[in-house]
Amino acid sequence: MKSLKILFKTEVILAIRSIDAIFFGVVFPVGLMFLLGFIYKDKPAGDGAAYTMLQLSFAGVAAVGICATGLMGVPISLADYRHKKILKRFQVTPTSPMKLLLAQGFTQFLISVVSSSLVFLAAKLAFGYKLMGSGIKFILVYLLVLITLYSMGMLIASVAPNIKTANLLCTLVYFPMLFLSGATIPYEIMPRGLQIAADVFPLTQGIKLLKGVSLGMPEENFLFQFVLMAMISVICIVISIKCFKWE
Amino acid sequence: MRENKAVLKVTGLRKCYGDLVAVDHLNLEVMKGEIFGLLGHNGAGKSTTIECILGTKKMDEGKVSLLGMEPHKDRKKLFERVGVQFQQSYYQDKIKVKEICELTASFYSKSQDYKVLLEEFELSDKQKNFVSELSGGERQKLSVLLAVLPNPEIIFLDELTTGLDPKARRDMWKYIENLRSKGVTLFLTSHYMDEVEYLCDRICILKRGSIIVQGTPQDVIKGCEAGSLEDAYLFYTEKEAM
Numbered sequence: 001m002k003s004l005k006i007l008f009k010t011e012v013i014l015a016i017r018s019i020d021a022i023f024f025g026v027v028f029p030v031g032l033m034f035l036l037g038f039i040y041k042d043k044p045a046g047d048g049a050a051y052t053m054l055q056l057s058f059a060g061v062a063a064v065g066i067c068a069t070g071l072m073g074v075p076i077s078l079a080d081y082r083h084k085k086i087l088k089r090f091q092v093t094p095t096s097p098m099k100l101l102l103a104q105g106f107t108q109f110l111i112s113v114v115s116s117s118l119v120f121l122a123a124k125l126a127f128g129y130k131l132m133g134s135g136i137k138f139i140l141v142y143l144l145v146l147i148t149l150y151s152m153g154m155l156i157a158s159v160a161p162n163i164k165t166a167n168l169l170c171t172l173v174y175f176p177m178l179f180l181s182g183a184t185i186p187y188e189i190m191p192r193g194l195q196i197a198a199d200v201f202p203l204t205q206g207i208k209l210l211k212g213v214s215l216g217m218p219e220e221n222f223l224f225q226f227v228l229m230a231m232i233s234v235i236c237i238v239i240s241i242k243c244f245k246w247e
Numbered sequence: 248m249r250e251n252k253a254v255l256k257v258t259g260l261r262k263c264y265g266d267l268v269a270v271d272h273l274n275l276e277v278m279k280g281e282i283f284g285l286l287g288h289n290g291a292g293k294s295t296t297i298e299c300i301l302g303t304k305k306m307d308e309g310k311v312s313l314l315g316m317e318p319h320k321d322r323k324k325l326f327e328r329v330g331v332q333f334q335q336s337y338y339q340d341k342i343k344v345k346e347i348c349e350l351t352a353s354f355y356s357k358s359q360d361y362k363v364l365l366e367e368f369e370l371s372d373k374q375k376n377f378v379s380e381l382s383g384g385e386r387q388k389l390s391v392l393l394a395v396l397p398n399p400e401i402i403f404l405d406e407l408t409t410g411l412d413p414k415a416r417r418d419m420w421k422y423i424e425n426l427r428s429k430g431v432t433l434f435l436t437s438h439y440m441d442e443v444e445y446l447c448d449r450i451c452i453l454k455r456g457s458i459i460v461q462g463t464p465q466d467v468i469k470g471c472e473a474g475s476l477e478d479a480y481l482f483y484t485e486k487e488a489m
Binding site for chain 1: 301302303322323324326327329331333336337338339340341342346349350351353354355356
């Protein structure tokens, strides 16, 4: 327990020092929230809509932190620790390399939660954002989407033979999802064709789910997304455990 | 100080990578309190042997008993009492000397005060530096420091003094001798024959995964009528198997 605590503390310090996790995971989405707030102000989402553009966009921006930590932070740090044989060094001590992975997972989770909380505060305090649905339900769905994206990140780290491939895979998955899933550019303003293409990304479905809950829409509309997220998580976790290599 | 008690016993160790036989039916014993040197060219199977002994690589055949335990079975218990310095140690990016010491100390139920060790290794003024800023020699000293941190009974040192300047090497030798006088067993690899001749009580020369000679450095030198251990080493490693 003592070592897990110190590991977690160290990993958090290292993440803050490395800047990119903080920039892509926290600064970028909070900045984006301000930008969207200034652009939309209290513009309604379409004629006679019950909610504003800001309320429609919130869930997507709140998910940017999950996307950055899950598809960049998790896989790249795992691949890096394996590449540097840090996991192997842990194997010749009484502690377990599993603890390092756990501490790393907690760290990414913390960054993601801080990111989404700051996005929420920015939207609420600067632009009067109001969550229309249930807060508890939103948090639960948020956790589900987080588990799904982290399991995809673990899958990338497990199947990539080396750090270069891991980097390439992350870039190939991260950027399209970041821009096309509705996290940064609202899904609703995309042309129909692009929307169909974007639907392929798990994060697009995850954001639809988050959006639905944040706008207080009836849950049964999102059963498909819910089941899909759960299924992707299970599949990715099973494959990553099967393929994982310590070195 | 030395007792006739084997702290490490390897029997019939064999490890292949595909078609390549890296270690072939290797047998060796290391006694408590001795300095044992495993020698051989790069690629002779030294690191593979160490990794199979420590359980970080799975052996294909054979048995390893380290402090009476099996490394992959009794990992947690065993590594409270075993220190390891791997060839080329890497650390997390942007970690500081003090932090890696604190972190490593936290893995053990009891360990030495790292501040005292930093003093002994003349690294005290580097505590707040990033590990990545250290010179090759300083980094090497740090990796040895981390290996001795838990006060182990046996220490594995892979290429102990590579990258050290002559003075730092002598300091390291003194440190190693001091450990031996406290009854610690040392298992090391090195490419410097003067170091091996000076430090090791017994050596073993590996060639293509097999032991070609073992004994005290004097025995090995006498065995081929060489003038120095370096000559003997070259004699044995260059001799073609008939």
